[in-house]
Amino acid sequence: MTAIPHETTKARRTAGIPFLLKTAFINALIALVLFSLMIGIRTEAGSDGQLTYWTRFGDLASIVAAVFGGSIVIELLRQWIGPTGAEKLVPPSVQSGMSFIGRYVAPALLIFTLLVPVIFYDQRYILDLAILVLTYVMLGWGLNVVVGLAGLLDLGYVAFYAVGAYSYALLATNFGWSFWVCLPLAGILAAFWGMLLGFPVLRLRGDYLAIVTLAFGEIIRLVIINWQSLTGGPNGVSGIPRPTFFGIPLDNSDDGLAAKLGIEYSPTHRIVFLFYLILALALLTNWVTIRLRRLPIGRAWEALREDEVACRALGINTTTTKLTAFATGAMFGGFAGAFFATRQGFISPESFTFQESALVLAIVVLGGMGSQLGVALAALAMIGGFELFRSLETYRMLVFGMAMVLIMIWRPRGLIGHRAPTVYLTKANAISSDLVKEGHG
């Protein structure tokens, strides 16, 4: 098992140069085709509104050259420090040390998260960012049920986020119901829509499923835009009530929490409350997912991801298994949506574009499909990283894309690639994905 990757690495290195040049040439050719119109020719409206254009073949040539050189560099990187050689780069002592650290990362991270509002009490920016990160952690954990566990590629997850947000916004503004009544309702409604999406796509898998879910996400968004009488269309819903501490508002009034506790009012109270609210919701998602994984339904989800035919032969009703996966994932999306609405106080269809779905999916994939800690770390890296590179302005996306490509080269199964087994004989014994790669008997 260990000897084979070693051999192939050697073989790949010796058969390098013609392969390198061929790959680089093909990539350069693709770049030429792609960029010939995008960069080679520049069009603009002239002074009288007529179309003027000029060519920029110099820029085109330098871009194609950069792609050619770049693909050689990337291929070299992949061959030298790529995943096949990774096992040798890390000595066993370091590996055992890593697993020791690994056992304490999650609790340490949780304790740190609990203390964030204490440490950064005066830094509103960091608190806001932390809330945003936690929202995406929760969304990531929710989508993880569908994509990571059940293996159903869902590109329209934002639809359930939107359903949750609008459910709370409309119920609260129209009927004046409190957040705590609307929260479960938002989850139930989102789960209902998850089932509704589930039914027509029961027979689809992989790419086909992805396309239909993508369309579903867009349909929900377009319905929200066009159903003006209910949703306010592009103007959105404003004046969404802020959450209350079980009926006690967090404001400057005499009934407010600050007044009741006899402390001085500060707007930060509400931020801290929101922080702990989303943390609790996210932890609930995590806890439910971990529990479900150990039950037959969770195992059935994972088995479904592995082999649908074998599942059916083992007496698993694949229909209900898929529907429950969709519904569970959607429900958590709905909770997150309701939180989003109460935090923002204003929602509009612009918050629920495909970009959100893609971002959440990227978090799940980057984290290592199915790994709870991986998803949390990936959300931190993605959302936090986005803020970190804010000073780079337009180059931000470029840096970000590069970082993602590099991570996928080094850790093709995500940040945390191993999955902990759920059935034990005597004691827990997690197996690293580095040691046991997939499927070759």
Place this chain on the structure above:
Amino acid sequence: MTPASTPLLAIRGLRAAYGKIEALKGVDVAINAGEIVALIGANGAGKSTLMMTIFGKPRARSGQILYEGRDITDVPTHEIAHLRIAQSPEGRRIFPRMSVAENLQMGADATECTDAEREATLERVFTLFPRLKERYVQRGGTLSGGEQQMLAIGRALMSRPRLLMLDEPSLGLAPLIARQIFDAIRTLNRQDGLTVLIVEQNANHALKLAHRGYVMVNGLITLAGTGAELLQRPEIRAAYLEGGRHG
């Protein structure tokens, strides 16, 4: 073995098709309780289709499948496993990213059984295939081909079946490992009274193991008899033994 009055599984005039291509053209098979029945035939004869049709994928176009006297022709696929019919499908189809323990548990999840029953079955599987106990926490995909086959059979056994159907259990295995698998099947039949339907290309092994055998050609049963009888038939020897693999 004297045939009982009602067989455990009786198949009558079964027809099944993939689109326009008819794979089963009126098959009659009877499996009595406590028997090992081998189904042999060339590639594409319809052996695997017969097994899959018993499980309702594809659905039978016509004919009847009776299990314990009950018509199960139209029972949904996932409910058939609850009737204590289990199968180890062709190509083994274990869950590669899940551990051996979870793979086995998946077999038990389908049927309602107490923890004690589950533990007892697990112990039985470990006695038959001690390798699975050694590999208990390992991921299914990291097992060797033979171990994966043991896991596939073990997973099927975890549902405590009355009828076990095995599709090509010796496929791609070294002769020694294949023999271990066949020995385990014999043990299960003798000690636990398990009824087995085994689909095999390796006619020699299968017919030596089985009480009775059926030969399938182009979607029809052409020959039936006891294992020993079939082994002596010149046409069987020519088609499946001397021309092909030697025992």
